[in-house]
Amino acid sequence: KAGVTQTPRYLIKTRGQQVTLSCSPISGHRSVSWYQQTPGQGLQFLFEYFSETQRNKGNFPGRFSGRQFSNSRSEMNVSTLELGDSALYLCASSLLRQGTYNEQFFGPGTRLTVL
């Protein structure tokens, strides 16, 4: 099976712009989570989607939003970019079968630089 893929891999934007990142989960995986990774802050949970519904959200401002499509692909949008949004954005998918503990499989990430 193909792994989790993310596009684009690298992105440079300026303050005030908006950006959309894309994540394609492993085939059959219906849960997609997004994380922001910065040096010293580790992996900060953004949100989790399952069957096109956002079920969990981390402590990020409303400028960060996402959605999931019927094929489980997910997009994340950041509006009005700030310098502090520069980070590696990782998505992770999991099978999420009822009653089991599911491993999250991470994508390679999108490196966002805000100038």
Add this chain to the structure above:
Amino acid sequence: GENVEQHPSTLSVQEGDSAVIKCTYSDSASNYFPWYKQELGKRPQLIIDIRSNVGEKKDQRIAVTLNKTAKHFSLHITETQPEDSAVYFCAASIRGKTSYDKVIFGPGTSLSVIP
């Protein structure tokens, strides 16, 4: 809100020695504790996990222990090798009837194994 603390933030050991990384979590409802390894420039990958009904789990040179009363869990790596050098993340997750995923990660431990 949920929080996972992780110590130490950096750890250097001589090849062949043991390494121990400790984590604490705040939400007593957490029942699944995965550990991820992230090598430089690569995505995080699951190396071992433990569920709340288990006190210890071993897989070759790595082991995890869980103390639910104290809300502590630890990763032990024995006979360390240079290829163990990476950033290690602990995490805590709540798996409930709805089977949703909200994984809270610790800030990470950068492990260096000196040959």
